[in-house]
Structures are given as C-alpha cells and as structure tokens.
Amino acid sequence: SAVISQKPSRDICQRGTSLTIQCQVDSQVTMMFWYRQQPGQSLTLIATANQGSEATYESGFVIDKFPISRPNLTFSTLTVSNMSPEDSSIYLCSVGPGLNTEAFFGQGTRLTVV
C-alpha cells in the first residue's frame, strides 16, 4: 500500500494566478499520475509523471498550463498556471496501479478560481 499526502486540501485563487499542488508518497514509486475531477464528474487523467523524465500529457492538456515536476521517487508537484474559473475542480495525485495492484489517491485539492 501507499500513503499519499497531498496539499493544499483546498484553495481559492484569483484568476490569472498559479497554484502549485504537492504530493508526497511514503514509499518510492516509479510513476505518479495527476487527475482532474470536475464536480460530479469522473476522473480525467492529466499526465503521467516519471522520475527523471518529462511528464507525458494526455490529449487536451499541455505542459505550459499544467507543468509537472518529479524531482525524486517520492514527490511530485502539479502547477495550474494562469488560472481561469474553468480550472475550478478537484485535482488528485495517484500512485500505481501496477500490473496487478491498485491505485492509491491523495485526498485531493479542491480549487476554486474567482
């Protein structure tokens, strides 16, 4: 199992500013994943972050808007840049799954852009 500490848990931000979300894992993991979950909706994968390489972004998400850092095997950050109200959402980091293991999620960051 893995325990993920994600912060901040929530924030209210002004449009045009940026917010960096941090995730700390209690064990070393190869891959970390960042998801967005809009209210009442499913989880949409933003990007996959491997340590030592650039993140791989899903269709519709770009590095300039969602830069990701992965400085070591236990930590990652996601920045939401130049925010607009449309970025209001819950952002979740995740580790796993492996081929036969589950995914573990952070508690999520509830972002409101005003």
Next chain:
Amino acid sequence: GQQVMQIPQYQHVQEGEDFTTYCNSSTTLSNIQWYKQRPGGHPVFLIQLVKSGEVKKQKRLTFQFGEAKKNSSLHITATQTTDVGTYFCAGMFSGGYNKLIFGAGTRLAVHP
C-alpha cells in the same frame, strides 16, 4: 481514443433493493478495476479483474469481467445506506503504461 463507458449515471434504490452498474470498452482491456468514492472523499479501490470471464465476490458485491474482456459489471445485493457513493470502473489497456481510464461513474443513492 481509449474510452470506458459506464451506465447508468445515477441510480436511486430503496434500502434492500439490488443495484448494478455496467462498464463497456470498445477495445480489449488488460484488466479492469473498480473504485468507490464517497461524497467529499477520494476513490478507494474495491477490486481488480484480470482474467476473461472472471467473477469475484466481496460480501454483497459481485464483480464480473466479460469473456471478451471488454465489459464488466458490479452488482450489489440488498443495498444498505452505507453503500451510498459513486462507483467507478477503470480500465487498463495493453501498452497503456499502467494508466487507468475511468468510466463516468454511477452515483448510488439508497433511501432507507
């Protein structure tokens, strides 16, 4: 692209009634996982299905994986108020580097 479709979107049941949610993919899945998310919480793993035709049970929950590994279902027998939440299936595709593609989720409301 890779998609996992899930229905229904919402289900309201009386306590004691059964509940089923269905997932379908247009392409073969490597495996499928099921998660439950309580209101205000994060997704929590329930089960993983890997083999064609696999059936797994957890108390009142029964999970099935289709023979073609393209569809799956979760059935809850005799729902309880503690079953309230959103149930997500999440598929893993071959060559997908272990990323999960989530279905839309089924929000279950149980009326006492």
